[in-house]
Amino acid sequence: MESENIPVHFYFCPDPEDVEEDMIADFPGNYDEGDAAGKCFFLTASEVCRTHFVRAYKNLSPLLGDKYLKSLSVCIDLSGIFNATACYFFHCSDDKNGEYHFGARPSALTAYLKNYWDSDYTLSPFYQHLWEHELIHMLDHEHAGYKFSPESADYKEFWIQYILSFRSEGIAELYDLMKGHNPIKDMNSARCKFRSEIFKLIFKGWYNSENIQKSKKQINESVIYYSVGQWMVLHALSCTDNTELKSLLQKVSLQINDGLDVNEQDMFIIIKHALELDVDHFIHCLTECGSDGQVFISPVVLNEIPKRIINDRNRRQGKDTDIVYENDDLRLVGLFDRIWPENSISYSSRPGN
Numbered sequence: 001m002e003s004e005n006i007p008v009h010f011y012f013c014p015d016p017e018d019v020e021e022d023m024i025a026d027f028p029g030n031y032d033e034g035d036a037a038g039k040c041f042f043l044t045a046s047e048v049c050r051t052h053f054v055r056a057y058k059n060l061s062p063l064l065g066d067k068y069l070k071s072l073s074v075c076i077d078l079s080g081i082f083n084a085t086a087c088y089f090f091h092c093s094d095d096k097n098g099e100y101h102f103g104a105r106p107s108a109l110t111a112y113l114k115n116y117w118d119s120d121y122t123l124s125p126f127y128q129h130l131w132e133h134e135l136i137h138m139l140d141h142e143h144a145g146y147k148f149s150p151e152s153a154d155y156k157e158f159w160i161q162y163i164l165s166f167r168s169e170g171i172a173e174l175y176d177l178m179k180g181h182n183p184i185k186d187m188n189s190a191r192c193k194f195r196s197e198i199f200k201l202i203f204k205g206w207y208n209s210e211n212i213q214k215s216k217k218q219i220n221e222s223v224i225y226y227s228v229g230q231w232m233v234l235h236a237l238s239c240t241d242n243t244e245l246k247s248l249l250q251k252v253s254l255q256i257n258d259g260l261d262v263n264e265q266d267m268f269i270i271i272k273h274a275l276e277l278d279v280d281h282f283i284h285c286l287t288e289c290g291s292d293g294q295v296f297i298s299p300v301v302l303n304e305i306p307k308r309i310i311n312d313r314n315r316r317q318g319k320d321t322d323i324v325y326e327n328d329d330l331r332l333v334g335l336f337d338r339i340w341p342e343n344s345i346s347y348s349s350r351p352g353n
């Protein structure tokens with residue numbers, strides 16, 4: 001698709017009519033319309049965001065090729081209400097009708113405007129690949145359908161969502177990993193990091209609502225899924241009988257270890273396979289041996305999660321008790337049950353126990 005045909009449009013939050021001058025005063029650039037060199041802030045902001053979005057779209061064209069896209073809407077947040085620098089709004093997007101929604105925070109716009117006005121300013125890889133990450137989330141729409149309530153009094157819901165973030169953020173970050181921008185360069189370091197994170201998760205306090213909120217905050221602050229998740233995805237992909245894929249994964253892992261470039265064709269083959277990895281299979285593979293003959297995490301450790309989830313099944317309290325569980329969250333809460341059905345769980349007989 002030619003860039004002028006990409007059906008993307010940008011809008012502001014709040015609407016330009018409601019934006020006070022001091023809200024845009026700190027953005028880099030000259031927006032004095034009385035000055036011959038001054039530009040219109042809103043036009044320039046839309047233009048720079050479009051440039052970076054379209055560049056990412058073109059970079060991912062081998063993945064986006066036959067995707068039906070009716071509209072891509074990007075909200076440029078001027079007030080800082082969004083949590084992330086950029087986001088894909090899963091719940092507002094309609095995959096069947098090809099309608100997708102994204103958002104960008106003021107920090108992203110600031111970086112883009114700096115880059116626009118100052119030719120010496122180079123964007124960091126994080127800002128350079130912001131939209132590749134979000135577009136991969138869009139391509140992963142089918143598998144990302146787990147709703148959870150961040151305010152839920154049930155920590156189990158948080159745990160599952162947390163574990164699943166390693167899959168979804170890991171897939172979205174594969175592009176960056178294969179471009180050489182991940183601080184973790186090998187499978188073993190990723191395994192160690194994940195293992196220590198799971199211990200942290202299990203041994204934090206999860207016994208009353210105040211303590212649960214505090215633990216959630218501490219766990220969320222470490223956000224290791226952005227650097228570890230990619231390796232978990234590569235591990236899960238290597239648990240396959242497909243020998244061609246296995247050897248490709250081995251080759252690419254070595255290239256990443258050695259800081260070498262991964263060729264684009266190999267990169268897109270891997271991302272395509274990753275986008276087919278459903279959540280149940282992903283979790284299941286973590287305790288299976290990958291192509292290096294090792295599990296990503298011992299079942300002894302990972303099983304602490306379903307054990308707690310199953311044993312604490314009826315602890316959920318509060319206004320969201322029934323409504324949330326009765327709908328989509330049934331799938332989320334049932335995740336570990338499907339992989340290791342409750343009635344057949346015998347921890348003493350599972351490998352490694």
Ligand SMILES: [Zn+2]
Binds near residue numbers: 133137168169172
């Ligand atoms: Zn993400």
